[in-house]
Amino acid sequence: MPRRHIHVTGAAQAPLRAALRALRTELAIPDAFPPAVLAEAEAAAKAPRLPDHDATDIPFFTIDPPTSTDLDQAMHLARRADGGYRVHYAIADVAAFVTPGSALDAEAHRRVLTLYFPDGKVPLHPAVLSEGAASLLPGDPRPALLWRIDLDAEGRRVATDVRRALVRSRAKLDYAGVQAQIDAGTAEEPLALLQPIGRLLEAREIERDGVSLSVPEQEIVETDGSYSLHYRAPLPADGWNAQISLLTGMAAADLMLAAGTGILRTLPTAPDGAVARLRRSATALGIEWPHHVSYAELIRTLDPRDGRHAAFLQDCTTLLRGSDYTPFTGGVLPTPSVHAAVADEYTHCTAPLRRLVDRYTGELCLAAAAGEAPPEWVLGALEGLPEDMARGSRLANKAERACVDIVEAALLSNRIGETFDSVVVDVKEQEPDVGTVHLRDPAVIGRVEADGAPLPLGERLRVRLTQADPGTAKVLFAPA
Structure with a gap:
């Protein structure tokens, strides 16, 4: 997933759009899938491996940008009799469509990630799957990994389970629409519960000294040969939705740690030099950062609707460098094991349509929840996954840095x-x-x-x- 979200408008022949096309050529970004991969994807879309458990009675909904069609997650929220909450979180079951060792699998290992550019994306899987049969679009039943996470009245996890299930989304919602309903008091349960659950999870994040970056989207608008920069500040609903994903990532890490086999997403504490550089950026943007105030405390005071704060939040993404995927087996806790920004053990598991490793963490969690050994195809790939992901991340980071340079040059x-x-x-x-x-x-x-x-x-x-x-x-x- 991109750290910085940048979108451009303007004619296809405009210098900025031309420069972005040239960048994809320079980086050898694939522009199409091989015929054998497309053929496998078409066949898999027509005949996925369906689970036995039917959960289509749960009225799931998705929250994504309005134009998104590669929908990895759907949720349903409910109250529990003891005053707590139950989160049902359905994650697209990519393994129901991709056979280990197939051409489709090999292509996913080659691509590793969906790559995002200001003028479009280069997907991890063919659209017939990622924007069709495997996507949790409303209407038809879909195979999914169904998480059930119970929270107490303070938003602390008290129980976790995950299993394969057939699910059906009832509605495709967007952030602005969700926020408008909640603000107007017209949202009904389960959607209305996103606010109290999200706020409880944010409070738990503060408690453990974690930090979530509310990085605004940047839009570059071309008019008569010149460019201007606009920001779209994230809404509170963006953050509440992100907290559900973080909750699931932490629950998944705990499942794998208890089972003794898995792969974590880790991030070391930012070095002093990186924080010092960020302090200089704050000075440049006129943002007061007293020395007794921590980075996490400062972030919580910023308003992404303020252009200076928005620019600083963009720059804060530099502290996410150094993240890694850390596998472990035999019950030996990896070092490091914590993600510094999350301030807990954490893993990526909620975006398998767009990120290769999530397909594997999903299988590891299914096995852990069932008290079974992970599949051999998962164990066989575990050692090589960090390098696969690192290779994909290097390319994504290189593309992102180049896109920022191109956009700033255009501005x-x-x-x-x-x-x-x-x-x-x-x-x-x-x-x-x-x-x-x-x-x-x-x-x-x-x-x-x-x-x-x-x-x-x-x-x-x-x-x-x-x-x-x-x-x-x-x-x-x-x-x-």
Whole structure:
């Protein structure tokens, strides 16, 4: 999943769109599936392996962006007699369609992730599955991994179970519509319960010193050859929905740890240098960050509807670097075992249509819940999965960084020669006259070259834009 969500508008022949097409060519991003893979996907879509358990009586619903059709998750929320809550969370059962060792399986291991670009996506699975037969679209029954997670009245987990089941979604909802219903008081249960459950889970996150980034979506709008930047701030419903996914990821990690075999998503604590750089970005954007205030505390005070805060939240995604997938067997707890942002053991398991590892964690959790050994095809792949995911993540991160560079070059392309207020957020150790500046308006980051003069790290610097070309994805400044 992308850390930063960027969308572009404008004609297909516009320089920004052309630069993004060229980037996909440069990175050798596949533009189509091989015929054998498409044939297998078509056959699997017509004859999936269906589970015995029928849960189509549960009225599930999905919450996604309005145009999304690759729907991994559906939920149903209910009250329990003891004052707690029951979360039913259905996850698309990709293993019902993909046979281990098949061409479709091999292609998924080659792609690893759905790749997101500002002008579209490159899917992990063919659309006949990811946007059709395997997607939890409303209407027809679908095979799924059905999670049942019971919470007490304070939002703490008291019971977890997962099994294969046939489910049927009743409604495809979007964030804005959900928020409007909840705000107006017109949402009925089970949808209305998203707010109290989400708030309880957010309170538990604060309690364990975890942090969720409410990263705004960026939209780049092209008008008459120039570009402007707009943010879409996440709604509270976005966060409540994300908390259900986090809840399931933590429950899955606990199941695997209890069984002694699994794979965790881990993230070390951010190094001091990364946090120091982020403090300099805060200074550049005029955001007060007292030294006695922790990163997690600061994040909770930010308003993604504020453009400065939105830009800072985008920059906060740099602290997610260093995340990894850590397998374990024989009951030996891996080191590290905790995801620093989640502040608990955690795994990826809720997006198998878009992320390869989730198909495997789903199978490991099914086996753990049933008290059985995991399938051999899962155990055989466990050791190699981290490198598969790392390879896919490297490509996704490279594409994301390049997309940000291209977009920022487009935003500044008609402003060469202008001067801007900035803060020097990085300086190269071996080349102290070369570094990185963060502008306040527009909130972009670019390279600065001072032609022999050492750059003042952490200090304000007036800079002049000397280059901004979306075709080369290069933004360059010099001291003014």
